[in-house]
Amino acid sequence: MRELTVKEAINEALVESFENDKNVILMGEDIAGGKGRENYPGTQDSWGGPFGVTQGLLTKFGPERVRDTTITEAGFFGAAVGAAMTGLRPIVELMYVDFAGVCFDQLMNQAAKMRYMFGGKQSVPMVVRTVVGAGFRAGSEHSQTLYSLYAHIPGLKVVAPYDAFDAKGLLLSAIKDDDPVIFMEHKRLYMTKCDVPEDMKPIPLGKGRIRRPGKDVTIIAIQRMNLFAEEAAQKISEENIDCEIIDPRTYSPLDEELIFESVRKTGRVIVIDESNPKCSLASEITSLISEKCFNDLKTAVIKITAPHTPIPFSPPMEDFYIPSTKKIIEAIKKVHNA
Amino acid sequence: MNIDKNKLNWIYKKLFTIRFFEERIKKIAKEKSVPGYLHTCIGSEAICVGVMSALSDDDWISSTYRNHGHAIAKNCELKQITSEIYGRSTGICKGRGGSMHISDFDKGMLGSFGIVAAGPPVVLGAALQEKINGGTKMSATFFGDGAIHNGAFHEAAGLAKLWDIPMLFVCENNGYAEATATDWHLNTKELKDIAKAYDMISYQGDGNNVFEVHQITRDAIIESKAKNTPIFLEFKNYRFSGQYEGDTQLYQPLEEIEEAKKNDPIKKSIEMASEYNFSSDEIKKIQTDALNEVNEAFDFAETQPWPNPEDALEEVYVNYPKELLR
Numbered sequence: 153m154r155e156l157t158v159k160e161a162i163n164e165a166l167v168e169s170f171e172n173d174k175n176v177i178l179m180g181e182d183i184a185g186g187k188g189r190e191n192y193p194g195t196q197d198s199w200g201g202p203f204g205v206t207q208g209l210l211t212k213f214g215p216e217r218v219r220d221t222t223i224t225e226a227g228f229f230g231a232a233v234g235a236a237m238t239g240l241r242p243i244v245e246l247m248y249v250d251f252a253g254v255c256f257d258q259l260m261n262q263a264a265k266m267r268y269m270f271g272g273k274q275s276v277p278m279v280v281r282t283v284v285g286a287g288f289r290a291g292s293e294h295s296q297t298l299y300s301l302y303a304h305i306p307g308l309k310v311v312a313p314y315d316a317f318d319a320k321g322l323l324l325s326a327i328k329d330d331d332p333v334i335f336m337e338h339k340r341l342y343m344t345k346c347d348v349p350e351d352m353k354p355i356p357l358g359k360g361r362i363r364r365p366g367k368d369v370t371i372i373a374i375q376r377m378n379l380f381a382e383e384a385a386q387k388i389s390e391e392n393i394d395c396e397i398i399d400p401r402t403y404s405p406l407d408e409e410l411i412f413e414s415v416r417k418t419g420r421v422i423v424i425d426e427s428n429p430k431c432s433l434a435s436e437i438t439s440l441i442s443e444k445c446f447n448d449l450k451t452a453v454i455k456i457t458a459p460h461t462p463i464p465f466s467p468p469m470e471d472f473y474i475p476s477t478k479k480i481i482e483a484i485k486k487v488h489n490a
Numbered sequence: 491m492n493i494d495k496n497k498l499n500w501i502y503k504k505l506f507t508i509r510f511f512e513e514r515i516k517k518i519a520k521e522k523s524v525p526g527y528l529h530t531c532i533g534s535e536a537i538c539v540g541v542m543s544a545l546s547d548d549d550w551i552s553s554t555y556r557n558h559g560h561a562i563a564k565n566c567e568l569k570q571i572t573s574e575i576y577g578r579s580t581g582i583c584k585g586r587g588g589s590m591h592i593s594d595f596d597k598g599m600l601g602s603f604g605i606v607a608a609g610p611p612v613v614l615g616a617a618l619q620e621k622i623n624g625g626t627k628m629s630a631t632f633f634g635d636g637a638i639h640n641g642a643f644h645e646a647a648g649l650a651k652l653w654d655i656p657m658l659f660v661c662e663n664n665g666y667a668e669a670t671a672t673d674w675h676l677n678t679k680e681l682k683d684i685a686k687a688y689d690m691i692s693y694q695g696d697g698n699n700v701f702e703v704h705q706i707t708r709d710a711i712i713e714s715k716a717k718n719t720p721i722f723l724e725f726k727n728y729r730f731s732g733q734y735e736g737d738t739q740l741y742q743p744l745e746e747i748e749e750a751k752k753n754d755p756i757k758k759s760i761e762m763a764s765e766y767n768f769s770s771d772e773i774k775k776i777q778t779d780a781l782n783e784v785n786e787a788f789d790f791a792e793t794q795p796w797p798n799p800e801d802a803l804e805e806v807y808v809n810y811p812k813e814l815l816r
Contacts, residue, residue, distance in 0.1 A: 185669040185741065192749075198740035199669045202733075222639035222675050223606045223667060251605060254642070289525035289577070291588040293604030429816075460815045464802045465588030466577035467525050472799030 153349060159205050159342040161316035162281075164352075165323035166206065166243070170213050173241060176327060179219045179228045180245030180281075184210035201245060203283065203342055225255030229280070233263045233332075236278040241327060246282035249336065250293045252301065263332040264307030275330045279323075284312070285338040285376060286426060286474050292462040295470075297427045299374065300436065302334045303404045309357055310403040312336040312375040315346045318401055321355030329357060338376045360407035362414070366396035369484050370414040370421045373397055374433055377424040377456075377475060384480035393488050403433055408440060415441055419450035420487040424475055429457040451490030454483045491705055497543060498766050501700060502759065502773065504539045506780035507568070508559045509756050512731075514788055515558065515575070515589075519735035524576055526588045528735040531559040533698075536755035537662050537725045538563040540703025541630060544711060550598050550616040550629040552609030555590040557602035560632055566594045572787040578794035584804075585797040598627075607640035609633055610659060614646045617657035617720075628711050630658040636667025638684050639675070650720035651688040658710060659685075659722045662697065664729035669741050685722035697725030698755040701762065727755065 156164065169176045183206045185199020200207025210218040221228045225246060232242035246252060252259075263276045286295040303310045309331050313319040319337070326333040363378055364385055373381035378399050385395035396414050400407055415421055421441060425434035434455040441453055456475045464470055493501070512530040519528045531538065538559035545551070553560040561571050566582060574581030575589045582594050593599040600612050613631035620627050637643050638661060650657055663681050665672050678684055685692035691713065695706040703725055710721045728750035732739040751757075763773050803815050 182669045192743045192746035194671075194743045194746070195740035198738060220670060220674075222670075223636045224639045224641070226641050227639075254605065254640070289588065290527055291590050291604065292586070293590070294527070459803060461802055461806045462586075464586045464797075465526060465583075465591070466579075466581075466585030466797050468577075468796045468799045469585060469802035472802050 153347040155345045156316045156320070156348040157343050157345050158313070158316045158319045158337070159203065161320035161348050162205050162323055162337065163208065165320045165327070166209060167212065169324065169327040170209065170217065175239060176241045176243065177217045177219065177235070178206060178209060178243045178245070179221050179232060180206070181221055181223055181247050183245050184215070184218055184220045202247060203339065205337070205342070206245070225251055226258055229255040229258040230262065232278045233258055233266065233276055236276045236332075237266060237274045241277050243279045243281060243327065246280055248294050249282045249284045249298050250296050252282075252298060259302075259308065259332070260305055264305050268307060276332045277330045278332050279326045280332070280334045282334065282336055283339050284336045285340050286458070286463050286470060287340045287376075289465060289467060289470060291465040295463040297336070297375070299336065299403055299425070299427055300432050303433060303436070304431070307332065308404065309333040310336070311357060311401065312338070312403060313401060314341065314375055314378040314399055315344065316348050317346050317352075318355060318361070320348055320352050322357065322401065324352070324354040325357050328354060333357070336375070340376055355401075357402045358405035358407055359402070360398055360400040360410040362396065362410070363399045364395065364397040366394040366418075368394045368418055368420065369396070369488055370418045371395050371397045371480070371484070372411060372421070372423045372437055373399055374403075374425045377426055380475060380477045380480055381424055383477045384484060387477070388481055388484050393484060395484060406437070408444070411437065411441065412445055415445045416448045419448050420490070421449070421453045422456060422480065422483045422487060423453060424456045424480060426458055426474055428460055429455065430460055432457055451487050454487055456480060456483055491701055493701070493704065493766070498768070499776065501539055501543050501704070502763070502768070502776045503780055504542070504563050505535045505700060505756060505759050506777050507784060508535045508538060508562050510781050510784040511558060511562060511568070511787075514784055516731070516735060524589075526577075526590075527555070528575070528589050529556040529733070530731040530735060531556050533664060533728045533730040533750070533755065534559050534662060536700035536703055536759065537660075537697045537727060540700040540725075541632075541660055541707045543704050544707035545628055545630060548598050549627050550600055550613060552600045552613045552631045553593065553602040554606070554609065554633060555602065555604050556634070557592045558589070561592045561594070561599065561602070564594075564597050564599055566592070566597050566599070568783055568787040569790045570594070572791035573794045576791040576794065577796070578791060579797040579801070580794045584801070607633060607637040607642040610637075610643050610646035613657060614650050614655060617650070617655045618653065621655055628656070628658070628715070630660050632660045632662060634667065635661060635663040635665070635672050635681055636670075636675070637661070638681060647685070647688050647690060647720070647722070651690050654718040655720055656714040656718055657720045658707070658714065659720060661722065661724045663724050663726045666729050666733070666742070668733045669737070671741070680724075682722060682724040690720055690722050692722035692724065694724045694726070697727030698753045698758050700755065700759050728753070
């Protein structure tokens with residue numbers, strides 16, 4: 153077995169998808185990156201996006217399939233919709249999810265509704281890769297997650313992997329999927345490593361994963377929150393509280409049954425989401441549990457989320473904004489002792 | 491060109507302050523002694539100062555994530571700017587914005603935006619307000635060459651022309667949209683020709699020559715107000731820094747950077763100083779004063795208190811139940 157970072161795993165999934173299907177193309181701002189002037193050419197393919205995730209693709213597959221765009225998200229997102237409807241499998245990169253506002257119409261009204269609205273004759277097999285997440289001191293316009301903004305919309309699928317294994321397997325599936333998929337990559341997870349087999353198989357969308365089996369408390373953790381959930385579960389195990397951590401991995405479709413099974417077993421539930429609290433994935437998951445597992449619950453579900461504020465820049469405030477291991481431990485004790 | 495001595499002193503002081511400030515920022519970026527993304531504007535000093543020297547103190551502007559020079563030239567407090575970059579409570583945005591969002595409304599700044607081309611429509615709104623209320627403040631939006639492809643720019647430009655709104659679209663053509671050179675991304679041979687699509691008056695100038703920038707802007711303000719029309723200004727310069735601090739800049743070859751240094755706006759301004767009756771001693775004195783102010787600002791910022799964590803909950807709304815923010 154070999155270890156890969158999330159960043160390397162995503163790059164590998166892209167390369168394999170490019171090799172396996174000539175209809176796969178990639179478009180985005182500086183995804184190759186680095187085009188010097190004509191008289192001073194500079195080093196091409198030197199960026200691979202601001203995090204270097206797509207570096208090397210231009211060199212391997214050429215500028216016809218790996219297209220640096222101008223700063224025109226509405227333009228190239230819309231182009232991806234049309235290209236997808238007519239035979240290509242475009243992957244577009246939204247440099248930061250915060251830039252969604254600029255091109256949201258093409259996703260919300262065009263990509264998502266094409267199939268339904270026009271009688272089911274066409275599909276839109278495109279993938280939006282985008283960077284999410286706080287904790288980078290990147291301020292209010294480069295740090296959001298906005299998971300629920302996408303999960304709210306019928307017609308879009310939403311994926312948010314935690315580790316390199318899931319990132320690779322889920323991206324392979326997302327690219328093969330015939331529906332538009334939003335694939336969310338957390339900037340604080342890019343350099344984290346785990347084992348990824350050479351012959352990685354696609355992981356089906358809509359299947360969650362039990363990251364830690366346990367019998368006392370169910371923790372449902374969204375993307376980077378799995379890290380804190382694991383820390384908290386480890387720590388609290390010293391007090392003989394046995395937590396089960398569920399990583400849903402995809403949020404539309406959501407693996408409801410995996411969540412319900414765990415809730416039926418423990419009856420004590422915490423949901424952790426680093427997004428803003430109102431109309432969030434945490435509130436959606438909590439409401440599903442109260443609807444479907446009401447009689448199994450031994451106490452009220454606790455949601456741990458960011459506050460209802462934009463993301464502040466300054467470290468003490470940003471750290472306050474992001475859910476912490478400490479808050480999770482307190483919540484575990486609270487649901488356990490209730 | 492007729493510029494009074496006070497203004498000339500101000501122009502030189504601001505040019506040097508911005509350069510020293512950004513050099514210090516590059517240093518602390520290397521040391522990683524401040525949090526977050528840093529975008530420096532070395533090479534843009536003459537545009538920041540030239541435009542602002544033609545505007546009045548209370549005129550409206552917008553800036554971008556590359557805003558330090560605009561904020562300094564718009565007379566924002568240097569200590570507050572620095573404190574903000576350090577994330578401290580006495581920062582210009584109370585630590586909530588950071589380097590990418592340095593902006594002081596009290597100095598006429600409507601915002602410094604992290605989203606490319608977010609500024610033009612906002613400044614259009616301020617200019618519309620001036621028109622409706624019979625105000626006399628001028629409005630100017632700063633953006634880079636990368637922004638001119640974006641829909642938000644085009645929509646604002648179209649409305650400004652259609653509604654006869656006096657305002658300035660100030661494009662700083664520094665040769666690079668993030669990591670992509672203009673040679674690869676422009677559709678028109680000259681960037682300013684984009685204004686033709688809206689039948690908008692446009693001018694082009696040397697962005698390394700602060701006095702040329704000043705004069706073009708001064709004339710454009712008079713023309714824009716007299717004709718009730720927006721004007722597009724393109725100033726060409728060179729982005730010596732990368733897109734952000736830490737950028738490898740491999741796409742910017744060293745020969746190109748060396749070539750561009752011949753037209754460095756600070757160097758050029760010093761060369762022109764004698765034309766404006768500055769002795770080299772006077773210039774040195776202004777440089778020393780500027781450097782001292784920059785050093786004082788950094789000394790100040792480094793010792794400022796951090797915000798309280800709970801301050802994150804302040805000023806989300808004008809009026810909203812606080813208990814519902816948690």
